[in-house]
Amino acid sequence: MSEAAAQASPLVAGRAPEAVVAPASLDELRDLVAERDGRTLVPVGAGTQLALGGAPREPFTLVDVCGALAGEVEHEPADLTAVALAGVTLGELDAQLAGSGQRLPLDPPHAERATLGGVLAVGAGGPLRTRHGLPRDFVLGMTVLRADGELVKAGGRVVKNVTGYDLMRLWCGSLGTIGIVTSVAVRVLPRVETIDLRFEVRTLAEGQGLAERFLRADLRPELLDLTKEDGRWVGVVRLTEGAVPKAESIAEADLAPSSEGDYLAVRDLGFQKEEMLTVRASCPTSAIGSTAEALEALAPSRLLVRPLAREVRATWEEGSLPEGDAVAGAVGRLRAGLAESGGGLLAERIPTELRGALDPWGRPPTFARMAAVKAAFDRDGRLNAGRYVGGL
Amino acid sequence: MSAELLKALRDVVGREHVLHKPEDLLVYELDGTIDRSLPDAVVFPGNTEEVQGVVRACNALDVPVTPRGAGTGLSGGAVPTRQGVVLATARMRRILDVDPVERTATVEPGVANIRLSEIAAEHGLFYAPDPSSQKACTIGGNVAENAGGPHCLALGVTTNHVIGMEVVTASGEVEWLGSHGPEPTGYDLRGLFIGSEGTLGIATKVVVRLVPVPETVVTLLAIFDDVDSASETVSAVIGAGLVPAALEMMDTVTLQAAEAGLRCGYPPDAGAVLLIELDGIEEVVRGQVTQARAACNEHGATEIRTATEPAERELLWKGRKGAIGALGRIAPNYYLLDGVVPRSKLVETMGEVARIGEGYGFPVANVFHAGDGNLHPCLLFDEREEGATARVLEAGAEIMRVCVEAGGALTGEHGVGFEKNRFMAWLYSEEDLENMRRVRGVFGNEGAFNPCKVLPEGTGCGEMAHQKGALAAAGPDAYV
Amino acid sequence: MTGWPLIEDAPDTADLAKCVHCGLCVNACPTYAITGLEVESPRGRIHLARAVAEDRIPLTEAVQGHWELCLQCRACEAVCPSGVPYGRIMERARAQLDAAPPAKGWQRRLRRFALRNVVARPPVLAAMLTPVRWFARSPLRGLVRAAGVLRLIGPLGRLEAQLGRPGRPFRPRDAAGEGEVALFTGCVMGELFGDVHRASMRVLERSGADVFAPRGQGCCGALSAHDGDLEQARRLARANIAAFEASGAEAIVVNSAGCGAAMKEYGELLAEDTEFAERAEAVAARVVDFSEYLAGRDLPAGRLGARVAYQDACHLAHAQGISAEPRALLDAVEGCELVETEGADMCCGAAGIYSLIQPAMSGELRARKADQFREHQPDVIVTANPGCQMQYEAAVREAGIEARVLHLAEALDEALTSD
Numbered sequence A: 001m002s003e004a005a006a007q008a009s010p011l012v013a014g015r016a017p018e019a020v021v022a023p024a025s026l027d028e029l030r031d032l033v034a035e036r037d038g039r040t041l042v043p044v045g046a047g048t049q050l051a052l053g054g055a056p057r058e059p060f061t062l063v064d065v066c067g068a069l070a071g072e073v074e075h076e077p078a079d080l081t082a083v084a085l086a087g088v089t090l091g092e093l094d095a096q097l098a099g100s101g102q103r104l105p106l107d108p109p110h111a112e113r114a115t116l117g118g119v120l121a122v123g124a125g126g127p128l129r130t131r132h133g134l135p136r137d138f139v140l141g142m143t144v145l146r147a148d149g150e151l152v153k154a155g156g157r158v159v160k161n162v163t164g165y166d167l168m169r170l171w172c173g174s175l176g177t178i179g180i181v182t183s184v185a186v187r188v189l190p191r192v193e194t195i196d197l198r199f200e201v202r203t204l205a206e207g208q209g210l211a212e213r214f215l216r217a218d219l220r221p222e223l224l225d226l227t228k229e230d231g232r233w234v235g236v237v238r239l240t241e242g243a244v245p246k247a248e249s250i251a252e253a254d255l256a257p258s259s260e261g262d263y264l265a266v267r268d269l270g271f272q273k274e275e276m277l278t279v280r281a282s283c284p285t286s287a288i289g290s291t292a293e294a295l296e297a298l299a300p301s302r303l304l305v306r307p308l309a310r311e312v313r314a315t316w317e318e319g320s321l322p323e324g325d326a327v328a329g330a331v332g333r334l335r336a337g338l339a340e341s342g343g344g345l346l347a348e349r350i351p352t353e354l355r356g357a358l359d360p361w362g363r364p365p366t367f368a369r370m371a372a373v374k375a376a377f378d379r380d381g382r383l384n385a386g387r388y389v390g391g392l
Numbered sequence B: 001m002s003a004e005l006l007k008a009l010r011d012v013v014g015r016e017h018v019l020h021k022p023e024d025l026l027v028y029e030l031d032g033t034i035d036r037s038l039p040d041a042v043v044f045p046g047n048t049e050e051v052q053g054v055v056r057a058c059n060a061l062d063v064p065v066t067p068r069g070a071g072t073g074l075s076g077g078a079v080p081t082r083q084g085v086v087l088a089t090a091r092m093r094r095i096l097d098v099d100p101v102e103r104t105a106t107v108e109p110g111v112a113n114i115r116l117s118e119i120a121a122e123h124g125l126f127y128a129p130d131p132s133s134q135k136a137c138t139i140g141g142n143v144a145e146n147a148g149g150p151h152c153l154a155l156g157v158t159t160n161h162v163i164g165m166e167v168v169t170a171s172g173e174v175e176w177l178g179s180h181g182p183e184p185t186g187y188d189l190r191g192l193f194i195g196s197e198g199t200l201g202i203a204t205k206v207v208v209r210l211v212p213v214p215e216t217v218v219t220l221l222a223i224f225d226d227v228d229s230a231s232e233t234v235s236a237v238i239g240a241g242l243v244p245a246a247l248e249m250m251d252t253v254t255l256q257a258a259e260a261g262l263r264c265g266y267p268p269d270a271g272a273v274l275l276i277e278l279d280g281i282e283e284v285v286r287g288q289v290t291q292a293r294a295a296c297n298e299h300g301a302t303e304i305r306t307a308t309e310p311a312e313r314e315l316l317w318k319g320r321k322g323a324i325g326a327l328g329r330i331a332p333n334y335y336l337l338d339g340v341v342p343r344s345k346l347v348e349t350m351g352e353v354a355r356i357g358e359g360y361g362f363p364v365a366n367v368f369h370a371g372d373g374n375l376h377p378c379l380l381f382d383e384r385e386e387g388a389t390a391r392v393l394e395a396g397a398e399i400m401r402v403c404v405e406a407g408g409a410l411t412g413e414h415g416v417g418f419e420k421n422r423f424m425a426w427l428y429s430e431e432d433l434e435n436m437r438r439v440r441g442v443f444g445n446e447g448a449f450n451p452c453k454v455l456p457e458g459t460g461c462g463e464m465a466h467q468k469g470a471l472a473a474a475g476p477d478a479y480v
Numbered sequence C: 001m002t003g004w005p006l007i008e009d010a011p012d013t014a015d016l017a018k019c020v021h022c023g024l025c026v027n028a029c030p031t032y033a034i035t036g037l038e039v040e041s042p043r044g045r046i047h048l049a050r051a052v053a054e055d056r057i058p059l060t061e062a063v064q065g066h067w068e069l070c071l072q073c074r075a076c077e078a079v080c081p082s083g084v085p086y087g088r089i090m091e092r093a094r095a096q097l098d099a100a101p102p103a104k105g106w107q108r109r110l111r112r113f114a115l116r117n118v119v120a121r122p123p124v125l126a127a128m129l130t131p132v133r134w135f136a137r138s139p140l141r142g143l144v145r146a147a148g149v150l151r152l153i154g155p156l157g158r159l160e161a162q163l164g165r166p167g168r169p170f171r172p173r174d175a176a177g178e179g180e181v182a183l184f185t186g187c188v189m190g191e192l193f194g195d196v197h198r199a200s201m202r203v204l205e206r207s208g209a210d211v212f213a214p215r216g217q218g219c220c221g222a223l224s225a226h227d228g229d230l231e232q233a234r235r236l237a238r239a240n241i242a243a244f245e246a247s248g249a250e251a252i253v254v255n256s257a258g259c260g261a262a263m264k265e266y267g268e269l270l271a272e273d274t275e276f277a278e279r280a281e282a283v284a285a286r287v288v289d290f291s292e293y294l295a296g297r298d299l300p301a302g303r304l305g306a307r308v309a310y311q312d313a314c315h316l317a318h319a320q321g322i323s324a325e326p327r328a329l330l331d332a333v334e335g336c337e338l339v340e341t342e343g344a345d346m347c348c349g350a351a352g353i354y355s356l357i358q359p360a361m362s363g364e365l366r367a368r369k370a371d372q373f374r375e376h377q378p379d380v381i382v383t384a385n386p387g388c389q390m391q392y393e394a395a396v397r398e399a400g401i402e403a404r405v406l407h408l409a410e411a412l413d414e415a416l417t418s419d
């Protein structure tokens, strides 16, 4: 975490740390974790995603891992793989990969500043997940520092591997509750020439229809996001050049060139500020319409649908926040409705005034098994205790 | 087997669904690989409740349970290492739902992999992971092994295509891991279960993702004088920024076997061939084909055949999919290995593999997923020769060692099973392994559920290792 | 050490060793499809044979039972990448059963008696089948069927259920002469399905062939071989070899898939016979299936306005690898709409005398076909094996649809005559 970041946001979900430490090396970090001083440890990468989740159990120490986990990226262009320490930012990694015409197609909000460890810990993807999936889909191997100070690894650095349990998937999206990611091997892809296009449709259903046609016609859009603007739906789609003529012929809408700004706007939508409410529903295709409608009833500032990734995101800016009861009620109903399909609704960003009203995660049916996972790897609940699902 | 166990099993699934006579059990002592161990009983539950009942009954009596799909596994996963009960999913073969809107199918675990694509076809969809054993292997077995296949290079393996499953855990609880489509909240227990080789529980329902059938598919068969130039071509294709749908290599020995057995038009005198498949919309594929052909030509392809019609492409693939089995035509036995190396180490590793084969006097056939560095060297031997089995196992271990030393892994798709668990220490520290062992605890496996698989040691597993030695010594009695 | 009672006709260890127990064959196996039991799968049966060969287990009644449930359809052989000669292994495994402690000894002996003394002897067969044929055509049949009398007398009832509409018999003397193409007339085939032979003759002639039926030929021996009576099978093979050698024909056209498969393997059957080995190879090399022969010739298109469901005969598709040719011949017929039913290449359960011995399994397989017919509602079902035709007649009744069952030759003949 940069100093500026530490000063700007010393709070984790509204709570202040008792101390902020920044070990300079992996050994120091290890010693710190092994110490068992009874405090909760909150690892921080770029320090930008600390609003996510519940408040840590107190007292807690903020552990800036960037210094300890900074270093060279080992990129093997011929193997399409790279190995990096978790403190490396996606921006740094991308710069290096670009040198050989390759890339890691992950674009969570504010991707350039986010650290690899943080991105994997949160596990969420951006617009590119439409084609490329989530961060976990790129991880080949990982080393983590367990709560007892042991460094353990799983996987390897080859692109296909089933040697041993797939702990990488468990670690990804665990918000740093069962280990601090120290290094990661990822699979990378060749860069491709693409074009971003913008279109407008009247209804969400039309937009979904277009997305479905593009998919069925094998156009393989890298991203396809729909946002509501002044009563209409505006779409951004990224295609390879060769796919454009066919896209135009089946779009049933005008495809116009789109600017980088359009893309960044959908990528970062919901994460522009600390004090805002952002929720993301993951739902079946058939429930996208009704979910969007239910959220729209609460008059969000912006509404984003990522139809092929089955994602609906709504965000409220300060000043136009909904009533606590209303939003809690709606979130409760949506969660109950999504339960059958196994989907969920995540409050990714909760402003201070609504913190008490909303459970950021909801409680999945497998909670007991998740608690067993936490207990197996962090018996005393030291890492990020209180922040994850059900207070794990 | 105890009368108590037999009664308990019969009470759960009914008399006719329990096998216990020695003759009936015999075939359940093996899967597709070397290890053998006879179960005490085989049960065929018909639904989730019965699976749960069997697991609970066995847990109560402290009897090991080993799940079994089609038994095509290549690492001994379905072999009941410590005897006990084999739980076969053969009666659970129903298709529960195909949903073209969500692009998912929900099936029981005993459904054969190929059925998924068959039922999806009428909706213009297919199920991407296509192990060469797809006509036989079950989706439950695929989930357990995180199976891959030739078409996994661009589209990913089982874990990228299985969205969720209902499981009966080793502790006997019924639980959904993952979802029916959307992304669930919390730890990715689904991702953890996939590839756990049937040690954490039994998948009783599986939801898979179906993907649209590509608009245009072109398969190239490029013929080379030697493996080195074919390997260089692989690098060149990747270097050109292409991610083909499939990129497979076969060497001379394999080509000869495939041609002898399957008559698919392969050039039997070539040193190596590459199968390169490109798909997408025609406008895009056309350019990619040109690029791929250029890469082949540049690296000494003597001939390139292009297939666009389904029947022609199928013929090219027929040989690849049947290649491993076809080796049975040129040698009495083969020992199939599954190792992974970084793509850039292909040439070097192949040389080492050949050297090891030569050293032991076993011809080696190579057929593999070149695109992702997943090697399948097959050592050809005759089990009836004194000590051959023991030596072939030794040679196999040496090859695994070479893969590990090249920065690779012990298995790319067949799993660790019982076969390779003793090599795990080459890759992982004691602490790493202990860490993995904790996963078993999370699902209530105290070592009795599909014992001795994935991780080394465990009580009672020694006998199998010993049996392995005995097997080798037994000569003609032992086979691969 | 080995547990085979009849060493000389035991499955070859090299054949058994070819099975690498990969399991790729299990789903192709009808008995596995029905039971879900690997003991009732090719791999299971081979593994048992291996265990007996290695003297790990005795040749118990249970083992025999698993082998007897095998249809010998050879679907497994067709998909086995390792080239395991399953058919040969199973014939030899069954040959052991006689010498084994009699499980259902009297049944087996009775069956063998029938195969040796009735089926293989044309005059006796003819005499035996005359009343059957008469019965099948008589109005009495409907009455008896309605009364369900035959159900009570077991196998006979089952045979009755399978009888189609037997026509006039066709015997070699009906097409004596000489020429370049010899028609194989067989045993049961000639007696019960004379119409198929006549249709075959006409179609072959339309393709420009000069066809005749050489004298001295008889049962191909397949039924005996499948039942493990290799000695009898060899005897019959030798007689046919002599007859066809004498005929001087270039091609021996067979319209019964089971016979064709057996005859193409005469070389293997007589490999140990110093006098006949080479001659057997030479005759076998001349054997072609009816559709295989026509595929290479010019046949007028013909016309048949019908939805046609072609059902592969096991010994054509699996043992001879012929599945495209019959379909192509039908496809070339004007007005013929080919419908592919699921499991068209899976055994119908007739399997020679199997349906009489294993009625339950046979019935399950027939029911699968019936389900498909009900779903696809074809007008005509075409196959290429006499036994299958009877089974399909029964399946059609079971499905409750109005469809005719024709041999490929009959279908083509009809198309050509209406042309």
Ligand SMILES: Cc1cc2nc3c(=O)[nH]c(=O)nc-3n(C[C@H](O)[C@H](O)[C@H](O)COP(=O)(O)OP(=O)(O)OC[C@H]3O[C@@H](n4cnc5c(N)ncnc54)[C@H](O)[C@@H]3O)c2cc1C
Binding pocket: A042, A043, A044, A045, A046, A047, A048, A049, A050, A052, A065, A086, A087, A108, A109, A110, A111, A113, A114, A115, A116, A117, A118, A119, A120, A121, A122, A123, A124, A125, A175, A176, A177, A179, A180, A181, A182, A271, A348, A349, A384
């Ligand atoms: C201002 C801003 C806001 C964002 N808000 C959201 C959001 O609400 N939702 C969303 O999906 N994405 C959000 N992102 C996306 C973000 O880019 C990535 O998802 C990622 O979380 C950011 O990485 P980081 O280094 O900033 O992580 P941090 O914010 O430092 O940490 C995120 C989480 O990961 C844990 N963590 C960090 N490093 C490690 C490690 N090495 N090992 C284990 N755990 C670790 C932390 O304890 C914390 O729980 C936001 C990004 C920015 C810049």
Ligand SMILES: Cc1cc2nc3c(=O)[nH]c(=O)nc-3n(C[C@H](O)[C@H](O)[C@H](O)COP(=O)(O)OP(=O)(O)OC[C@H]3O[C@@H](n4cnc5c(N)ncnc54)[C@H](O)[C@@H]3O)c2cc1C
Binding pocket: B031, B032, B066, B067, B068, B069, B070, B071, B072, B073, B074, B076, B077, B078, B089, B109, B130, B131, B132, B133, B136, B137, B138, B139, B140, B141, B142, B143, B144, B145, B146, B147, B148, B149, B150, B197, B198, B199, B201, B202, B203, B204, B324, B325, B413, B414, B450, C022, C023, C024
């Ligand atoms: C010729 C040949 C080619 C092959 N090609 C490939 C290939 O290209 N790619 C590839 O990945 N593999 C390949 N394999 C290996 C094998 O087919 C796969 O591992 C397959 O996934 C095994 O499926 P199965 O149903 O046969 O499982 P089995 O062999 O019966 O069992 C495998 C494992 O799965 C467990 N299991 C089975 N069912 C369940 C269930 N419902 N729940 C939990 N655990 C379960 C078992 O306990 C065991 O550990 C090949 C095998 C052969 C013989």
Ligand code: SF4
Binding pocket: B328, C018, C019, C020, C021, C022, C023, C024, C025, C026, C042, C043, C046, C076, C079, C080, C081, C082, C083, C084
């Ligand atoms: S018979 Fe062939 S396909 Fe079947 S298990 Fe043996 S080798 Fe495999």
Ligand code: SF4
Binding pocket: C028, C029, C030, C031, C032, C040, C041, C042, C045, C069, C070, C071, C072, C073, C074, C075, C076, C077, C086
């Ligand atoms: S011959 Fe037919 S019934 Fe017998 S094992 Fe092979 S496939 Fe199964």
